[in-house]
Amino acid sequence: MHTKIKHLALTTLFFSASASLFAADLTKAYDMPEATKMIEKDMFPAAKEYTMPKSCDLNDPKAIARGKYMFHNLNGKKAKKPAPEGLVKFVEKKGKDGKVKKKPKQFGNCVACHNIEGARGAGNIGPSLESYKENFIDTKARDAQFVYQKIADPRIDNPNTHMTVNLTTGLFNEQEICDYTAYIVSDKKKK
Numbered sequence: 001m002h003t004k005i006k007h008l009a010l011t012t013l014f015f016s017a018s019a020s021l022f023a024a025d026l027t028k029a030y031d032m033p034e035a036t037k038m039i040e041k042d043m044f045p046a047a048k049e050y051t052m053p054k055s056c057d058l059n060d061p062k063a064i065a066r067g068k069y070m071f072h073n074l075n076g077k078k079a080k081k082p083a084p085e086g087l088v089k090f091v092e093k094k095g096k097d098g099k100v101k102k103k104p105k106q107f108g109n110c111v112a113c114h115n116i117e118g119a120r121g122a123g124n125i126g127p128s129l130e131s132y133k134e135n136f137i138d139t140k141a142r143d144a145q146f147v148y149q150k151i152a153d154p155r156i157d158n159p160n161t162h163m164t165v166n167l168t169t170g171l172f173n174e175q176e177i178c179d180y181t182a183y184i185v186s187d188k189k190k191k
Protein backbone atom coordinates (compact mmCIF):
# COMPACT_ATOMS: atom_id res chain seq x y z
CA MET A 1 0.00 0.00 0.00
CA HIS A 2 2.69 2.35 1.10
CA THR A 3 4.80 1.74 -2.00
CA LYS A 4 1.71 2.18 -4.18
CA ILE A 5 1.12 5.67 -2.82
CA LYS A 6 4.78 6.49 -3.26
CA HIS A 7 4.61 5.26 -6.83
CA LEU A 8 1.50 7.33 -7.50
CA ALA A 9 3.13 10.42 -6.04
CA LEU A 10 6.18 9.91 -8.19
CA THR A 11 4.12 9.36 -11.31
CA THR A 12 2.11 12.51 -10.59
CA LEU A 13 5.30 14.43 -10.07
CA PHE A 14 6.68 13.11 -13.33
CA PHE A 15 3.58 14.02 -15.32
CA SER A 16 3.20 17.47 -13.83
CA ALA A 17 6.88 18.14 -14.45
CA SER A 18 6.70 17.03 -18.07
CA ALA A 19 3.40 18.87 -18.54
CA SER A 20 4.99 22.10 -17.45
CA LEU A 21 7.89 21.36 -19.77
CA PHE A 22 5.52 21.02 -22.73
CA ALA A 23 3.59 24.07 -21.58
CA ALA A 24 6.80 26.08 -21.59
CA ASP A 25 7.48 24.92 -25.16
CA LEU A 26 4.00 25.87 -26.34
CA THR A 27 4.21 29.32 -24.78
CA LYS A 28 7.38 29.83 -26.76
CA ALA A 29 5.58 28.80 -29.96
CA TYR A 30 2.73 31.26 -29.33
CA ASP A 31 5.27 34.01 -28.84
CA MET A 32 6.83 33.36 -32.22
CA PRO A 33 5.62 36.02 -34.66
CA GLU A 34 6.05 33.62 -37.61
CA ALA A 35 3.76 31.03 -35.97
CA THR A 36 1.16 33.69 -35.22
CA LYS A 37 1.25 34.78 -38.87
CA MET A 38 0.73 31.20 -40.02
CA ILE A 39 -2.20 30.65 -37.68
CA GLU A 40 -3.84 33.91 -38.78
CA LYS A 41 -3.39 33.00 -42.45
CA ASP A 42 -5.16 29.68 -42.00
CA MET A 43 -8.07 31.09 -40.02
CA PHE A 44 -11.31 31.60 -41.90
CA PRO A 45 -12.17 35.34 -41.95
CA ALA A 46 -15.24 36.39 -39.92
CA ALA A 47 -18.63 36.79 -41.64
CA LYS A 48 -19.04 40.24 -43.19
CA GLU A 49 -22.01 42.34 -44.26
CA TYR A 50 -21.95 44.03 -47.67
CA THR A 51 -24.02 46.61 -49.51
CA MET A 52 -24.39 46.04 -53.23
CA PRO A 53 -22.30 48.81 -54.88
CA LYS A 54 -24.16 51.51 -56.85
CA SER A 55 -21.91 50.63 -59.80
CA CYS A 56 -23.65 47.24 -60.11
CA ASP A 57 -25.62 47.43 -63.35
CA LEU A 58 -28.02 44.49 -63.11
CA ASN A 59 -29.48 45.17 -66.57
CA ASP A 60 -26.12 45.19 -68.36
CA PRO A 61 -26.21 42.27 -70.83
CA LYS A 62 -22.39 41.96 -70.57
CA ALA A 63 -22.55 41.58 -66.77
CA ILE A 64 -25.30 38.94 -67.14
CA ALA A 65 -23.17 37.08 -69.72
CA ARG A 66 -20.15 37.07 -67.38
CA GLY A 67 -22.25 35.91 -64.42
CA LYS A 68 -23.70 33.10 -66.52
CA TYR A 69 -20.26 32.01 -67.71
CA MET A 70 -18.80 31.91 -64.19
CA PHE A 71 -21.94 30.20 -62.80
CA HIS A 72 -21.73 27.29 -65.26
CA ASN A 73 -17.94 26.82 -65.43
CA LEU A 74 -15.31 25.47 -63.03
CA ASN A 75 -12.26 27.28 -64.42
CA GLY A 76 -10.71 28.80 -67.52
CA LYS A 77 -9.11 25.54 -68.60
CA LYS A 78 -12.34 23.52 -68.47
CA ALA A 79 -14.50 26.26 -69.98
CA LYS A 80 -15.10 25.48 -73.66
CA LYS A 81 -16.63 28.63 -75.10
CA PRO A 82 -14.61 31.86 -75.37
CA ALA A 83 -14.89 34.09 -72.27
CA PRO A 84 -17.40 36.95 -72.59
CA GLU A 85 -16.22 40.58 -72.70
CA GLY A 86 -14.59 41.67 -69.44
CA LEU A 87 -13.61 38.16 -68.32
CA VAL A 88 -10.38 36.22 -68.88
CA LYS A 89 -9.78 32.46 -68.90
CA PHE A 90 -6.19 32.65 -67.64
CA VAL A 91 -4.52 34.85 -65.05
CA GLU A 92 -0.84 35.46 -64.40
CA LYS A 93 0.38 34.34 -60.99
CA LYS A 94 3.79 34.37 -59.38
CA GLY A 95 4.92 30.83 -58.54
CA LYS A 96 7.06 29.76 -55.58
CA ASP A 97 10.15 30.08 -57.78
CA GLY A 98 9.28 33.74 -58.37
CA LYS A 99 8.45 33.13 -62.04
CA VAL A 100 5.20 34.46 -63.44
CA LYS A 101 2.99 31.68 -64.80
CA LYS A 102 -0.32 31.56 -66.61
CA LYS A 103 -2.94 29.79 -64.49
CA PRO A 104 -6.57 28.97 -65.34
CA LYS A 105 -8.90 31.47 -63.67
CA GLN A 106 -11.16 29.96 -61.03
CA PHE A 107 -14.88 30.35 -61.75
CA GLY A 108 -17.88 29.77 -59.46
CA ASN A 109 -19.05 26.37 -60.73
CA CYS A 110 -22.30 27.17 -58.89
CA VAL A 111 -23.98 24.35 -60.85
CA ALA A 112 -22.13 21.91 -58.56
CA CYS A 113 -24.79 22.79 -55.95
CA HIS A 114 -27.57 24.67 -57.78
CA ASN A 115 -29.90 23.97 -60.64
CA ILE A 116 -30.71 26.87 -63.00
CA GLU A 117 -31.92 27.36 -66.59
CA GLY A 118 -29.70 25.39 -69.00
CA ALA A 119 -27.66 23.70 -66.25
CA ARG A 120 -25.99 20.43 -67.19
CA GLY A 121 -25.62 17.92 -64.37
CA ALA A 122 -26.66 20.39 -61.69
CA GLY A 123 -26.24 19.51 -58.01
CA ASN A 124 -28.96 19.75 -55.39
CA ILE A 125 -26.98 20.69 -52.26
CA GLY A 126 -28.32 24.22 -52.69
CA PRO A 127 -31.88 25.22 -53.70
CA SER A 128 -32.80 25.39 -57.38
CA LEU A 129 -32.34 28.91 -58.74
CA GLU A 130 -34.54 28.22 -61.76
CA SER A 131 -37.23 30.87 -62.47
CA TYR A 132 -35.60 32.96 -59.73
CA LYS A 133 -36.86 36.28 -61.12
CA GLU A 134 -40.49 35.12 -61.33
CA ASN A 135 -40.49 33.25 -58.02
CA PHE A 136 -38.42 35.50 -55.79
CA ILE A 137 -37.76 38.94 -57.30
CA ASP A 138 -41.13 39.72 -58.93
CA THR A 139 -42.94 38.50 -55.79
CA LYS A 140 -40.61 40.65 -53.65
CA ALA A 141 -39.71 37.62 -51.49
CA ARG A 142 -36.06 38.50 -52.24
CA ASP A 143 -34.21 41.45 -53.75
CA ALA A 144 -30.88 41.95 -55.52
CA GLN A 145 -29.24 43.09 -52.26
CA PHE A 146 -30.16 39.72 -50.66
CA VAL A 147 -28.69 37.83 -53.62
CA TYR A 148 -25.53 39.98 -53.58
CA GLN A 149 -24.99 39.38 -49.84
CA LYS A 150 -25.72 35.66 -50.23
CA ILE A 151 -23.03 35.25 -52.88
CA ALA A 152 -20.55 37.61 -51.17
CA ASP A 153 -20.89 36.00 -47.73
CA PRO A 154 -23.83 33.61 -47.15
CA ARG A 155 -23.06 33.32 -43.43
CA ILE A 156 -24.76 36.66 -42.59
CA ASP A 157 -28.19 35.24 -43.43
CA ASN A 158 -27.38 31.66 -42.43
CA PRO A 159 -24.43 31.00 -40.05
CA ASN A 160 -24.63 27.24 -40.75
CA THR A 161 -24.69 27.53 -44.53
CA HIS A 162 -22.98 24.96 -46.74
CA MET A 163 -22.41 27.53 -49.45
CA THR A 164 -18.97 28.87 -50.38
CA VAL A 165 -17.90 32.34 -49.16
CA ASN A 166 -16.92 34.34 -52.22
CA LEU A 167 -16.08 37.98 -51.37
CA THR A 168 -14.75 37.84 -47.79
CA THR A 169 -12.32 35.11 -48.85
CA GLY A 170 -11.17 37.08 -51.92
CA LEU A 171 -12.19 34.26 -54.27
CA PHE A 172 -14.03 36.87 -56.34
CA ASN A 173 -14.13 40.67 -56.45
CA GLU A 174 -17.08 43.10 -56.15
CA GLN A 175 -17.60 43.30 -59.92
CA GLU A 176 -17.76 39.51 -60.18
CA ILE A 177 -20.32 39.30 -57.33
CA CYS A 178 -22.34 41.93 -59.25
CA ASP A 179 -22.10 39.78 -62.40
CA TYR A 180 -23.42 36.67 -60.59
CA THR A 181 -26.23 38.73 -59.05
CA ALA A 182 -27.17 40.22 -62.43
CA TYR A 183 -27.36 36.74 -63.95
CA ILE A 184 -29.48 35.22 -61.18
CA VAL A 185 -32.08 38.02 -61.11
CA SER A 186 -32.19 38.31 -64.94
CA ASP A 187 -35.15 37.35 -67.09
CA LYS A 188 -34.26 33.96 -68.59
CA LYS A 189 -37.56 33.25 -70.34
CA LYS A 190 -37.15 32.88 -74.09
CA LYS A 191 -38.82 35.83 -75.76
Ligand code: HEC
Binding pocket: 071, 108, 109, 110, 111, 112, 113, 114, 125, 126, 127, 129, 136, 142, 147, 150, 151, 154, 158, 161, 162, 163, 164, 166, 180, 184
Ligand atom coordinates in the same frame (compact mmCIF):
# COMPACT_ATOMS: atom_id res chain seq x y z
C1 HEC B 1 -21.13 23.80 -51.93
C2 HEC B 1 -22.44 24.07 -52.44
C3 HEC B 1 -22.73 25.44 -52.99
C4 HEC B 1 -22.05 26.15 -53.95
C5 HEC B 1 -20.77 25.76 -54.68
C6 HEC B 1 -22.82 27.34 -54.18
N1 HEC B 1 -23.92 27.37 -53.38
FE1 HEC B 1 -25.35 28.82 -53.34
N2 HEC B 1 -26.29 27.87 -51.81
C7 HEC B 1 -25.91 26.66 -51.28
C8 HEC B 1 -26.81 26.31 -50.18
C9 HEC B 1 -26.72 25.07 -49.33
C10 HEC B 1 -27.75 27.36 -50.09
C11 HEC B 1 -28.91 27.44 -49.10
C12 HEC B 1 -28.41 27.87 -47.74
C13 HEC B 1 -28.16 29.34 -47.68
O1 HEC B 1 -29.01 30.12 -48.13
O2 HEC B 1 -27.12 29.72 -47.15
C14 HEC B 1 -27.40 28.32 -51.13
C15 HEC B 1 -28.10 29.49 -51.40
C16 HEC B 1 -27.87 30.32 -52.48
C17 HEC B 1 -28.69 31.48 -52.83
C18 HEC B 1 -29.93 31.95 -52.09
C19 HEC B 1 -31.22 31.43 -52.71
C20 HEC B 1 -32.40 31.98 -51.95
O3 HEC B 1 -33.12 32.85 -52.49
O4 HEC B 1 -32.60 31.57 -50.81
C21 HEC B 1 -28.13 32.04 -53.95
C22 HEC B 1 -28.62 33.27 -54.70
C23 HEC B 1 -26.94 31.28 -54.27
N3 HEC B 1 -26.84 30.23 -53.37
C24 HEC B 1 -26.09 31.55 -55.32
C25 HEC B 1 -24.89 30.87 -55.57
C26 HEC B 1 -23.91 31.27 -56.56
C27 HEC B 1 -24.00 32.44 -57.49
C28 HEC B 1 -22.89 30.35 -56.48
C29 HEC B 1 -21.59 30.31 -57.25
C30 HEC B 1 -20.71 31.44 -57.07
C31 HEC B 1 -23.24 29.39 -55.45
N4 HEC B 1 -24.45 29.73 -54.92
C32 HEC B 1 -22.44 28.31 -55.10
C33 HEC B 1 -24.85 25.87 -51.69
C34 HEC B 1 -23.91 26.23 -52.63
